[in-house]
Amino acid sequence: METRQQRKAAAQGAGPGDPRSPASLLEGTDRETLLNYYYQMVLIRYFEEKAGEMYTRARIGGYCHLNLGEEATVVGFCAGLEADDYVYTNYREHGYAICRGISPAVVMAELFGKKTGCSRGRGGSMHLFDLKRRFMGGYGIVGGQLPLAVGAAFALAYRGAREIVACQMGDGTTNGGPFHESLNLAKLYRLPVVFLIVNNQYGMGTRVDQGSAVPDLYRKACAYDMRSERVDGTDLLAVLEAVRTAARIAREEREPSLIEAVSYRFRGHSVVDPDRYRPEDEVRRWRERDPILLYATRLKEAGLMDEATRQELETRAQQEVEEAVRFAEESEFPSVEELYDFVYAGEGGR
Amino acid sequence: MALRPMTMIEALNNALALELERDERVVLLGQDIGLNGGVFRVTDQLQRRFGERRVFDTPLAESAIIGTSVGMAVYGLRPIAEIQFAGFLFLGMSQLVTQAARMRFRSGGAFSCPLVVRSPYGGGVRTPELHSDSLEGVFLQTPGLKVVIPSNPYDAKGLLAAAVADPDPVLFLENIKLYRSFRQETPEEYYTVPLGKAKTVQAGDDVSVFAYGAMVPVALEAARQAQQELGISVEVIDLRTVWPLDEEAIVSSVEKTGRAVVVHEAPRAGGIGAEVTALINERCLYSLLKPVARVTGYDTPYPVPGVEDYYLPTPAKVLAALRQVMEP
Ligand SMILES: Cc1ncc(C[n+]2csc(CCOP(=O)(O)OP(=O)(O)O)c2C)c(N)n1
Ligand SMILES: [Mg+2]
Numbered sequence: 001m002e003t004r005q006q007r008k009a010a011a012q013g014a015g016p017g018d019p020r021s022p023a024s025l026l027e028g029t030d031r032e033t034l035l036n037y038y039y040q041m042v043l044i045r046y047f048e049e050k051a052g053e054m055y056t057r058a059r060i061g062g063y064c065h066l067n068l069g070e071e072a073t074v075v076g077f078c079a080g081l082e083a084d085d086y087v088y089t090n091y092r093e094h095g096y097a098i099c100r101g102i103s104p105a106v107v108m109a110e111l112f113g114k115k116t117g118c119s120r121g122r123g124g125s126m127h128l129f130d131l132k133r134r135f136m137g138g139y140g141i142v143g144g145q146l147p148l149a150v151g152a153a154f155a156l157a158y159r160g161a162r163e164i165v166a167c168q169m170g171d172g173t174t175n176g177g178p179f180h181e182s183l184n185l186a187k188l189y190r191l192p193v194v195f196l197i198v199n200n201q202y203g204m205g206t207r208v209d210q211g212s213a214v215p216d217l218y219r220k221a222c223a224y225d226m227r228s229e230r231v232d233g234t235d236l237l238a239v240l241e242a243v244r245t246a247a248r249i250a251r252e253e254r255e256p257s258l259i260e261a262v263s264y265r266f267r268g269h270s271v272v273d274p275d276r277y278r279p280e281d282e283v284r285r286w287r288e289r290d291p292i293l294l295y296a297t298r299l300k301e302a303g304l305m306d307e308a309t310r311q312e313l314e315t316r317a318q319q320e321v322e323e324a325v326r327f328a329e330e331s332e333f334p335s336v337e338e339l340y341d342f343v344y345a346g347e348g349g350r
Numbered sequence: 351m352a353l354r355p356m357t358m359i360e361a362l363n364n365a366l367a368l369e370l371e372r373d374e375r376v377v378l379l380g381q382d383i384g385l386n387g388g389v390f391r392v393t394d395q396l397q398r399r400f401g402e403r404r405v406f407d408t409p410l411a412e413s414a415i416i417g418t419s420v421g422m423a424v425y426g427l428r429p430i431a432e433i434q435f436a437g438f439l440f441l442g443m444s445q446l447v448t449q450a451a452r453m454r455f456r457s458g459g460a461f462s463c464p465l466v467v468r469s470p471y472g473g474g475v476r477t478p479e480l481h482s483d484s485l486e487g488v489f490l491q492t493p494g495l496k497v498v499i500p501s502n503p504y505d506a507k508g509l510l511a512a513a514v515a516d517p518d519p520v521l522f523l524e525n526i527k528l529y530r531s532f533r534q535e536t537p538e539e540y541y542t543v544p545l546g547k548a549k550t551v552q553a554g555d556d557v558s559v560f561a562y563g564a565m566v567p568v569a570l571e572a573a574r575q576a577q578q579e580l581g582i583s584v585e586v587i588d589l590r591t592v593w594p595l596d597e598e599a600i601v602s603s604v605e606k607t608g609r610a611v612v613v614h615e616a617p618r619a620g621g622i623g624a625e626v627t628a629l630i631n632e633r634c635l636y637s638l639l640k641p642v643a644r645v646t647g648y649d650t651p652y653p654v655p656g657v658e659d660y661y662l663p664t665p666a667k668v669l670a671a672l673r674q675v676m677e678p
Contacts, residue, residue, distance in 0.1 A: 061655040062478040113654050121654055124478045140480050141438070142410055175409035176441075203410050205386040211409040277385055333656040343650050 020298070021231075021238035031304050035313065037079060037236055038299060041071040041292050043317040044095040047104055050321050051094065051111055051125075055271040059329070060111045063140075064125045067095035069266035072236040072291035073198055075099055077261075079236075080243025081166050081194075086134045086156075088149040089168040091126035092198075093138035096168065100135045102128070104320055105327035114331035121334045122342065134163075142203075143178035145169065146195075150182045153191035157254065164192040164250040166243070172203020174220055175211050183258065187224040192250040194243060195258045198233065200265040205277040218260035226258055233261030234291040237298075263291065351541075355533035361503035362392050362468075362524065365510040366430065368540045370400045373428060376514065378405045379415060380432030389434050390470055390529055416442035416467060420450045420519075423465040428514060436471035436523060437480030450519040451494030465519040466510070471499075472525040472564055473615060474662055479652040482526075484563075484616035486592050489521055490625060496520045496545060497593040501566035503534040505590060508543030516545055525563040546591045548599035554585035557609040557675055560600065560626055562589040565613040565663060572668035579669070582676055592622050600626060601633045608639040609675040613663050618646040643671040 026034065048066040055064045067074050070092075078099035081087065089096045097107050102118050110117025111125050118130045126140040136152065139145040149167035156163055173179055174197060186193050197217050201208050209215040221228035227249070231238045239261050246257035264286035268275035275283075299305035356364065369376045378393060384407045387394035397405040408415050412433055419429040433439050439446070446467065453463040473482035489497050498513055498520055500506035506524070513520040551566060552573060561569040566588045573584035585603055589595065604610050610630055612623035623644040630642055645663045653661050 061476040063481065113656050121656070124654060126478065140478070141441070143441075172410040176411045177413050205382040206407060206409070210407060334654065336657055336660045339648060339650055339653060339657055339661070 020294075021235050021241065023302075025237040025241055026298065026302055026304075034299060034304055035309065037075050038292075038295060038305065038310075039313045039317060040075045040099055041236070041295065042314050043104065043320060044071045044074060044098060045292060046317050046321040047098065047108070047324065048094060050325060051108070052267070052271050054111070054325065060125065061113065062124045062126070063091070064111065064271045065092040065269065066265070066267060066271065067092060069264050069286070069291070070198055070200060070233065071095065072295060073196075073233040073239050073261045073263055076236045076239025077166070077168065077196055077243050080240045080247055082163070082247070084134060084163050085247070086136050086149075086152055086163060086165045087168070088136045088145040088152070088165065089138050090142065090145060090170055090173065091138050091140045092170070093128055093168075094125070097128045097130070097135055097138070100130070101133045102130045102135060104324040108324040108328040109331050112328040112331070113333060114328055115334050116327070116331040143169065143173045143176045146173070146178045146182035147185075149193055150186050150191060153186065153193040153256075154189060157189070157191055162251065164194065164247055166194045166196065166247070168196045168198060170203055171197055171199040171201065171208050171217055172206060172211055173197070174217050179220075180223070183221065183224045183226060183256075186256040187226045190254045191256055192254055193256045194246040194250055195256065196243070197258065197260040199260050199262045201262070202265070202269070202278065204269045204273075218258060221258040226256055228258035228260070230260040230262065233263030234289050234294055236291065236295050264289075351537040351539050353535040353537055356503045356507075356536040357530045357533050358500070358503045358506045358524065359390060359392055359529050361507040361534075361536050362510060363394060363396070364536070364538065365507040366393060366396060367399065369428075369430070369511065369514050370396065370404055372540065375426060376404070376428045376430065377422065378430050378432070379408050379419065381408060381410060381415075381434055383407060383432050388432055390526070392468070392524070393432065412438050412442035413445055417445035417449065419465050419467070420445055420453065420463055423450075423463045423519070424453060424461050428464055430466045430468060430514065433467060433469040435481050436469045436485045437483045439467075439469055439485060442467075446495065446519070446521070447492050451492045453494075454518065455494055462517050463519045464517050466513045466522055467519070468510075468522045468524060470526045470529070471523045472527055473652060473658055474527040474564065476655045476658070477526070478654065482652045482658070484614065484647065486523060487616050487621035490593055490620075490622070494518065495593070496591060497523065498545060498591050499523045499525065499563045500590065501525070501528065501561075501563055501588050503536050505543050505549070505588075507536055508541050509545065509590065511540060512542040512545050515542060520545070523563070527564045543590070546594060546596055548590055548596035549588045550585065550599070550603070551588050552584065552586040554583040554607070556582040556584065556607055557611065557672060558585045558587060558603040558607045559611045559613060559668065559672075560587050560589055561613040562592055562622070563615070565615060568663055568665055569613050569668055571665040572672060575665060575669050576672045580673065580676060582672070584672065589622070595625065595629065597629060597633070600629060604630050604634045605637045608637050610638075611643045611645060611668065611671045611675060613645045613668055615647045615662050617649045618644060619649050621646065640675045640677065643675050645671045
């Protein structure tokens with residue numbers, strides 16, 4: 001039997017110091033697109049830092065989970081899909097929503113609980129929706145999104161559509177029944193779905209190996225004879241490549257896949273988490289492996305982004321976030337009269 | 351007895367520590383309850399004191415948490431499971447409803463399931479749906495399951511001890527807003543507060559108010575204002591065990607006062623208020639001077655923070671209901 005130590009080591013297999021994805025990945029893509037990935041990563045970084053700040057200033061209520069440290073996974077995942085594919089995520093979804101094209105202002109307004117938010121102020125941080133951009137929702141119930149994603153993939157297959165479904169989740173989610181039930185169904189019915197595990201190595205205070213008998217999470221797909229792989233979640237191009245391949249296979253061959261992207265969340269589980277359970281040196285080590293810095297270095301080394309360009313992109317992202325806050329501040333709250341709206345169809349929701 | 355001012359969190363923590371000391375069969379399980387002491391720190395330090403064998407973390411799997419607790423209970427342990435928020439009970443509901451609650455009944459009394467499932471519930475602290483839901487009404491139609499909701503630290507400790515000692519499964523719902531809202535002198539020693547017994551918090555002659563959890567202080571404040579403004583004497587009864595109800599306490603109070611108001615933050619339809627009202631109709635119709643009034647949440651999912659102050663019952667709303675039932 002494996003010991004706890006061995007399991008822990010295995011869980012962190014793709015940890016700091018792993019080799020980077022091949023340089024050929026840079027070559028196939030034009031400079032503008034590559035720079036746009038950088039822009040999206042820093043946009044998410046600034047957005048999330050600002051969301052944390054707005055939470056502590058009581059502009060945002062409820063619970064608020066940030067994508068800090070996961071930017072390469074978020075951007076790589078979204079970039080590997082086509083614009084009309086459908087995306088399901090958990091509640092740690094601000095970055096995905098933005099990458100799918102919901103404006104940061106509308107996302108921020110939703111976090112503030114304002115009427116101009118993408119869920120009309122009804123969903124809050126954990127429940128962002130935008131049908132037009134095929135962002136099918138963040139979900140507050142852990143694992144809640146998985147069967148829904150499978151059902152959506154079923155509907156697509158049923159209609160003979162070309163689009164696919166992509167479903168994000170956390171590492172802790174793989175220990176629940178919905179994960180296993182959903183993978184089984186997806187494979188059994190051969191549905192066009194790509195599952196992504198964002199292994200940030202903790203589910204709240206529980207380290208992967210403390211919650212999962214199999215800490216190599218991608219191996220859980222074996223039980224359903226589903227193709228799967230593990231990638232470095234701090235390497236944007238590696239995530240992108242894996243998602244693009246899985247998406248193609250889903251689209252062309254009707255085969256589901258599971259991808260495990262290993263990264264680390266830079267802060268606590270949610271903004272209010274005092275984060276007492278992670279060793280300081282572990283946090284420091286992973287913070288040094290900042291996905292944004294890694295990608296910036298790559299672009300610089302390849303002569304694709306000079307310092308002036310980097311600064312310009314970052315300033316633009318910062319401005320977009322400031323603008324988002326201003327929009328959210330100035331928007332209105334839903335009124336009490338609307339309480340019953342949307343409980344049911346029809347006038348007044350009743 | 352040695353008294354100490356405790357918050358509800360401290361009283362519950364103290365109760366759990368006593369259970370672990372008293373009875374080797376007691377085990378605590380749930381998500382992040384060990385090192386982290388649970389989302390609200392109710393199990394703080396208990397793993398350190400009693401070890402990982404007695405107080406342990408589970409994976410993120412509510413169905414397995416409750417289901418394995420059923421197995422443990424049937425086999426002779428005394429599991430106390432924590433579900434992080436009542437909204438997540440739905441994922442373990444199958445085990446609670448289809449297994450725990452029916453074990454005794456379907457085995458013809460051969461098996462029992464002395465299990466306690468603890469879970470925080472309730473609104474008013476700016477958390478969103480699923481983290482603010484009041485679900486007691488959902489479990490009214492689960493014969494075999496008891497549902498307990500304390501309104502103060504003293505009762506919380508004594509009721510939890512009684513729940514652990516009880517031979518049947520108990521869903522123990524802890525109001526989030528009450529967790530740290532006030533301290534109360536609470537004995538350090540072991541004691542129980544009986545399940546199935548309501549408590550008259552304030553005796554009165556003109557009207558009965560039935561409440562539980564965070565609505566007890568709301569009802570008391572309304573009673574105080576009613577005394578001042580309307581000159582009426584209000585009886586406030588804390589139901590404490592919301593299922594099965596303490597029928598005698600309800601009936602004898604209404605027979606005395608002839609008027610009743612039920613207060614809860616859960617949605618209105620099909621809830622505790624509906625059940626108390628039906629009971630009053632069945633057993634005290636001829637004592638009733640006015641229809642029973644309900645002051646409740648609304649029949650919507652729990653609303654966004656901006657609207658929740660309006661959604662929740664307040665002393666003003668209870669006072670309005672008192673005015674209404676006091677009309678001649
Ligand atoms: C069914 C359910 N149980 C518990 C929770 C509370 N909870 C919210 S997030 C979380 C941890 C999830 O961890 P993971 O899947 O790794 O995702 P991460 O937060 O790391 O992105 C828990 C236990 C929940 N929201 N839903
Ligand atoms: Mg995680």
